[in-house]
Amino acid sequence: MIENLLLGIAGTFTIESFLFMILGVVIGIIFGALPGFSATMGVAVFVPFSYVLEPGPALLLLSGIYCGGVYGGSIPAVLIGIPGTPASVPTALEGRALVAKGESGHALAIVTFASAFGGFMSSIALIFFAPLLAIIAMRVGPPEQMMIAIFGLTVVCMLSEGNMLKGLFVGVVSLLLATVGQDPVLGFPRFTFGNFMLSGGFETVSVLIGLFSLPEVFKMLAEKEGDGQEISKVSKMTMSLRDFTGHIGNYIRSTIIGIIIGIIPAAGPDIASFLSYNEARKASKHKEEFGKGSVDGIIASEAANNGVTGGSLIPLLTLGIPGSAPAAIFLGAMIIHGLRPGPLLFTQNAGVIYTLLIGFAVINILLFFFGWLCCKFAGKILVIPKPILALLIVALSSVGAFSIQQNMMDVIVMYVAGVLGYFLDRYGYPLSPVALALLLGPMLEEAIMLTGTMYSNFFMIFTRPLTDVFVLFIFVSLGWPIIKKQLKKRKEAA
Amino acid sequence: MNKFFTAHRIFIILMLAALIAFLSQVGEIPPEAKAYPLVFIIVGIAMALVLIFRKKQPEVEALDKDAIIKIFSFAVVIFVYLMLMSKVGYIISTLLFMYVGEWMLKLKKGVLFVVFPIVLTLVLYLLFTRVLSVILPMGTWIGINF
Amino acid sequence: MKRFAILLLALVCAFGTLYAGGGSDANAPYPNNIIQMIVPFGAGGGADISVRLLTNYMEDILGQRIVIQNVSGGSGTIGFSQIASAKPDGYTLGYFASTNSNDSRLFQGVTYGVDDFTPICMYSNDAHVIVVGKNSGIENMEDLIAAAKGKPETITFGLGGAWTSHDFLRISLEEATGVKFKRMVFQGGTAAVTAVAGGNCDVAVPFVSEALAQIQAGNVIPIAITSEERFELLPDVPTCKESGLDFVHTMWRGFVGPAGLPDEVVTTIDNAVKQVFDNPEYIQENLDAGTYSQYMGHEEFAQFYLDNHEQYLELIESEGL
Structure with a gap:
C-alpha cells in the first residue's frame, strides 16, 4: 500500500500532471458556472480531447473537470440566483438572500471552502476505504434502492414545509412526468401522445436547466430600473476559522452524506445536495434562517455535492459501476485508455490509478485556490446589465440543452419547463420537488419492479439487514423532528 | 365577492386537464407498466381538486x-x-x-x-x-x- | 467597452480561422467533409466505446474527422430513426447491432425497418458470458438447467435492458433447454452482474467486458460462454457447446447508413474498417477492453444483415411479441 501511495505521489507531483489538473479544474469551473452547461457535459466533451494524452494525465484532466464542474455551478447560484448545475440548487436558495444582505463574498468563500473540503475528504475515503465501501455498495440491491428513493422523496415533504399540499402536488405531478417514455420492464412508450420523440422521456437535465434559469430570467425582465438595491460589487471574500470550527458537525455530516450518495449508483451530486441541505435544516438550531441566507444550508449543499465526486469513483474503479452521471462518462474514458475497472486495476495499473487517487486529493486543494480566483473574476457578472444577462442565459441554456443528446426536443422541453416553472413560482409552489422527483422517480420505479420480481411476498424484504437499516433511517428521519417538538412542548409546559 | 377564476385557479385547472389527458392514455399501457403511473395520476387529480376548491388561495404579487x-x-x-x-x-x-x-x-x-x-x-x-x-x-x- | 468588443471580435475571427477545416471541396473524392457517426446510446456505454475505439483509427485512414453523436433515449430508437431519416450522402452514418432491425416489432411507434438502412460492415461480435453468484452452488450449465427445471419461473435471470441481446439470449436459451426463468430487467449489463455478485439475482448474461471486474474479484462464477469458441481472456470457461448444449448466441455490431447509400461510400468505409483490422494495436485495445473484434466485409455482411433480421423476426413471432 505504501509503495503504491508513493508511486501515486511521484506521478502526481510532476509538471505535466499539475498542468492538466489545473487545466481540468478551470475548465470544469467554467462549464459548471455557465447556466445550461453541466459537469457531465464538461467531462463528456473532453473525453475525445483526452485520447491524445497518456492515461495518467487524461484521467487527471477529466477528474479536474468533474470536481470543478460540480463546484462551478454554485458561483452563479450565489451571484444571480441561477444554479449553473442542478447540484447547486439548494445553494441558490440561500445564496440569493445572502447577496441581498451584502454578504456575497462571504457566501462565495464558504462555497469554495466547503466544496474543496467535501471533495478532499471524499478523495481520502477513496484512497483508504475504497475496497471496504465497495463491498457495501455491492450489497445494495433493489429493496435498498427502493428505500433510498423513498427516503429521498421524503425530502419533498421537508422542502415544502408551510406549503405541504402544494409541494406534494408538484412532487406527484413530477413523478408522473418521470414516467413519460419507455417503462423499464417492457419498453412500452408511455404518455407519448403519439409523439415518437418523447419515447425517451424528458431529459432531466434539460428540464432542470429550464426550471431554474428561465423563471429567473423572466423575473429579471419584470424588474424596473433601480428597483431594489442594485448590488454591483461582490463583497470581500473572507472567512474565519470560526466559520469552520463552529460548523464542523455540519461539514462532517454533509461530506459523509455526499460520499454515501456517491457510492450509490445513479444517485449523484444533485440528490446529495438536497438530502444534505435537508439534514442540515433538521439539525439546525436556527431553522428560520433557511431560505433567508443560511450559511449552514450552503455548507451542507456544497460539502455534499463535492463529496459525491470521490465517492462515485469507488464503485466505478472497483466494480465498474459509475456512482454518478459524470462518473459514467469517466468509465468510458478509462476503458478507451485501456484501463478496465476491477480488482486487477489496482495491481496491473497501480501507477496510473494511484496517480489518479492522489491526484484527486490534490485537485480538490487546487479547487480551493483556483475557485477563489474564479470567484473574484466572476464577481464581474453583477456588472452586466440585466437584459443582456437575460439574453445570454437563454442562448447558453438553449445550446446547452441541445448538446446533451443532440435532440431538439430537449430544448423545447427546457423551454416548457421554464414557462411552467415561472408560473409555479409565482403561485407559491416550491420548485425543488420537481428536481427530486425527476431524479429519483426512475430509480424508484425500477427498484419497485425489481423488488417485486425478487420477492413475491413484500414483507420478505425486511429480512435483509441493509433494508432494515434504511427503513429505520426513514422512520428516524421523519419521526425525530416530531419527537423533538413533543419533548420541547413538554419541557415548556413543565 | 372574490372572483372564482383567479389566475392561480385557472393554472391548476389547466394542470387538472393535463392530468386527465394522461388518464386517457393509461388504457393503452400493458398491465405491468400501468399501476405505477396510475397511482400518481389519481392522487394528482385529487390534489388538484383540493387546490382549486379550497378557500385559502395564494397571494400573488400583482404585475403591472x-x-x-x-x-x-x-x-x-x-x-x-x-x-x-x-x-x-x-x-x-x-x-x-x-x-x-x-x-x-x-x-x-x-x-x-x-x-x-x-x-x-x-x-x-x-x-x-x-x-x-x-x-x-x-x-x-x-x-x-x- | 467598445475596444473590448472589437478585441473580442478579432479574437473570434482568429479563433475561427485556426479551427477552419471541414469545409468541403466538391470535386474531391469521398470523404471530403466531416462524417457524423450517430450512436443511439449514451457516451461511455458499450456501443459508444466500441465505435470510438474504431473511429479513432479510421480517421487517420480516411483523412477526415469522424464526429460521434450520442443520440440516446428510447432504447436507441430515437437515434436509429435519425440514422434512417438522414440524407444518404455518406456524411451521416450510424452504429447498428443484431437486434435493431426488428425494433418496430418490439417498441411501439418505431417507423424504421430493415429496408431503411444500408448495411456497410460488421466490426464486432460479442459473446455473452453466463454468470452465477459464488454462493449459488451452481458450477456449470448442467447444474443451472437442472435447477431451473426444478423451480420453473423462479430462477431470476438478469438482463441489461428490455429487448436487448440479453433478452433474446434468454428467449433462445429457454427454447433450447425447455426451461423458464424469471425475467429481471436492469439498466445495463453491469448492473445485472453486480446484482448477481450481491446475491440479489441468480444468473445474468453480461458481455465479457461488463463481467470481467466481478469475475476477477471472485464474486461471480462464469459457467459458460455463448460463442462458438472459448475467449482468450477467459480461457477456463467452456462454451455452451462444450457443456453439451448446442447453443450459440452473440451480439454483433456494425456500421450502417441510411437506405440508398452510394456504393462508393460503402466501399470506402468498408475498406477503411478492413485496414484498421490489420492493425495489431487496434486488436489489442479491443482485447484489453474485453470486447471481441471481428470483421465481416460488405459482401458477406449485406446478406448476413438480412438473414439475421429474419432470424430474430422468427424468434419474436414465436414468443408472441
Missing part, C-alpha cells in the same frame, strides 16, 4: 401591465427562436433572436448592440462545432454552416 407585456413577448420570442433553430440553422436563428431581443429590451443602440450578438453566436458556434465536436442544428430550409 408593462411587465406582463415584456415577459409575455419575451417568452414568445424565445419560442419562435427555438422553432426556427431547426429550420434556419443555429447561426441565423440565434442572431435573429439576439437582435430582436435587444430591440425588445430597449438596449442602447451602438457598437455593442451590433457586435455582441455576432461575437456570442460565433463563439458558441465555433466552441461547440470545432472544439467540442457537437454538431449544432443545420437549417433544413436555409442555413449558414461552415
Whole structure:
C-alpha cells in the first residue's frame, strides 16, 4: 500500500500532471458556472480531447473537470440566483438572500471552502476505504434502492414545509412526468401522445436547466430600473476559522452524506445536495434562517455535492459501476485508455490509478485556490446589465440543452419547463420537488419492479439487514423532528 | 365577492386537464407498466381538486401591465427562436433572436448592440462545432454552416 | 467597452480561422467533409466505446474527422430513426447491432425497418458470458438447467435492458433447454452482474467486458460462454457447446447508413474498417477492453444483415411479441 501511495505521489507531483489538473479544474469551473452547461457535459466533451494524452494525465484532466464542474455551478447560484448545475440548487436558495444582505463574498468563500473540503475528504475515503465501501455498495440491491428513493422523496415533504399540499402536488405531478417514455420492464412508450420523440422521456437535465434559469430570467425582465438595491460589487471574500470550527458537525455530516450518495449508483451530486441541505435544516438550531441566507444550508449543499465526486469513483474503479452521471462518462474514458475497472486495476495499473487517487486529493486543494480566483473574476457578472444577462442565459441554456443528446426536443422541453416553472413560482409552489422527483422517480420505479420480481411476498424484504437499516433511517428521519417538538412542548409546559 | 377564476385557479385547472389527458392514455399501457403511473395520476387529480376548491388561495404579487407585456413577448420570442433553430440553422436563428431581443429590451443602440450578438453566436458556434465536436442544428430550409 | 468588443471580435475571427477545416471541396473524392457517426446510446456505454475505439483509427485512414453523436433515449430508437431519416450522402452514418432491425416489432411507434438502412460492415461480435453468484452452488450449465427445471419461473435471470441481446439470449436459451426463468430487467449489463455478485439475482448474461471486474474479484462464477469458441481472456470457461448444449448466441455490431447509400461510400468505409483490422494495436485495445473484434466485409455482411433480421423476426413471432 505504501509503495503504491508513493508511486501515486511521484506521478502526481510532476509538471505535466499539475498542468492538466489545473487545466481540468478551470475548465470544469467554467462549464459548471455557465447556466445550461453541466459537469457531465464538461467531462463528456473532453473525453475525445483526452485520447491524445497518456492515461495518467487524461484521467487527471477529466477528474479536474468533474470536481470543478460540480463546484462551478454554485458561483452563479450565489451571484444571480441561477444554479449553473442542478447540484447547486439548494445553494441558490440561500445564496440569493445572502447577496441581498451584502454578504456575497462571504457566501462565495464558504462555497469554495466547503466544496474543496467535501471533495478532499471524499478523495481520502477513496484512497483508504475504497475496497471496504465497495463491498457495501455491492450489497445494495433493489429493496435498498427502493428505500433510498423513498427516503429521498421524503425530502419533498421537508422542502415544502408551510406549503405541504402544494409541494406534494408538484412532487406527484413530477413523478408522473418521470414516467413519460419507455417503462423499464417492457419498453412500452408511455404518455407519448403519439409523439415518437418523447419515447425517451424528458431529459432531466434539460428540464432542470429550464426550471431554474428561465423563471429567473423572466423575473429579471419584470424588474424596473433601480428597483431594489442594485448590488454591483461582490463583497470581500473572507472567512474565519470560526466559520469552520463552529460548523464542523455540519461539514462532517454533509461530506459523509455526499460520499454515501456517491457510492450509490445513479444517485449523484444533485440528490446529495438536497438530502444534505435537508439534514442540515433538521439539525439546525436556527431553522428560520433557511431560505433567508443560511450559511449552514450552503455548507451542507456544497460539502455534499463535492463529496459525491470521490465517492462515485469507488464503485466505478472497483466494480465498474459509475456512482454518478459524470462518473459514467469517466468509465468510458478509462476503458478507451485501456484501463478496465476491477480488482486487477489496482495491481496491473497501480501507477496510473494511484496517480489518479492522489491526484484527486490534490485537485480538490487546487479547487480551493483556483475557485477563489474564479470567484473574484466572476464577481464581474453583477456588472452586466440585466437584459443582456437575460439574453445570454437563454442562448447558453438553449445550446446547452441541445448538446446533451443532440435532440431538439430537449430544448423545447427546457423551454416548457421554464414557462411552467415561472408560473409555479409565482403561485407559491416550491420548485425543488420537481428536481427530486425527476431524479429519483426512475430509480424508484425500477427498484419497485425489481423488488417485486425478487420477492413475491413484500414483507420478505425486511429480512435483509441493509433494508432494515434504511427503513429505520426513514422512520428516524421523519419521526425525530416530531419527537423533538413533543419533548420541547413538554419541557415548556413543565 | 372574490372572483372564482383567479389566475392561480385557472393554472391548476389547466394542470387538472393535463392530468386527465394522461388518464386517457393509461388504457393503452400493458398491465405491468400501468399501476405505477396510475397511482400518481389519481392522487394528482385529487390534489388538484383540493387546490382549486379550497378557500385559502395564494397571494400573488400583482404585475403591472408593462411587465406582463415584456415577459409575455419575451417568452414568445424565445419560442419562435427555438422553432426556427431547426429550420434556419443555429447561426441565423440565434442572431435573429439576439437582435430582436435587444430591440425588445430597449438596449442602447451602438457598437455593442451590433457586435455582441455576432461575437456570442460565433463563439458558441465555433466552441461547440470545432472544439467540442457537437454538431449544432443545420437549417433544413436555409442555413449558414461552415 | 467598445475596444473590448472589437478585441473580442478579432479574437473570434482568429479563433475561427485556426479551427477552419471541414469545409468541403466538391470535386474531391469521398470523404471530403466531416462524417457524423450517430450512436443511439449514451457516451461511455458499450456501443459508444466500441465505435470510438474504431473511429479513432479510421480517421487517420480516411483523412477526415469522424464526429460521434450520442443520440440516446428510447432504447436507441430515437437515434436509429435519425440514422434512417438522414440524407444518404455518406456524411451521416450510424452504429447498428443484431437486434435493431426488428425494433418496430418490439417498441411501439418505431417507423424504421430493415429496408431503411444500408448495411456497410460488421466490426464486432460479442459473446455473452453466463454468470452465477459464488454462493449459488451452481458450477456449470448442467447444474443451472437442472435447477431451473426444478423451480420453473423462479430462477431470476438478469438482463441489461428490455429487448436487448440479453433478452433474446434468454428467449433462445429457454427454447433450447425447455426451461423458464424469471425475467429481471436492469439498466445495463453491469448492473445485472453486480446484482448477481450481491446475491440479489441468480444468473445474468453480461458481455465479457461488463463481467470481467466481478469475475476477477471472485464474486461471480462464469459457467459458460455463448460463442462458438472459448475467449482468450477467459480461457477456463467452456462454451455452451462444450457443456453439451448446442447453443450459440452473440451480439454483433456494425456500421450502417441510411437506405440508398452510394456504393462508393460503402466501399470506402468498408475498406477503411478492413485496414484498421490489420492493425495489431487496434486488436489489442479491443482485447484489453474485453470486447471481441471481428470483421465481416460488405459482401458477406449485406446478406448476413438480412438473414439475421429474419432470424430474430422468427424468434419474436414465436414468443408472441
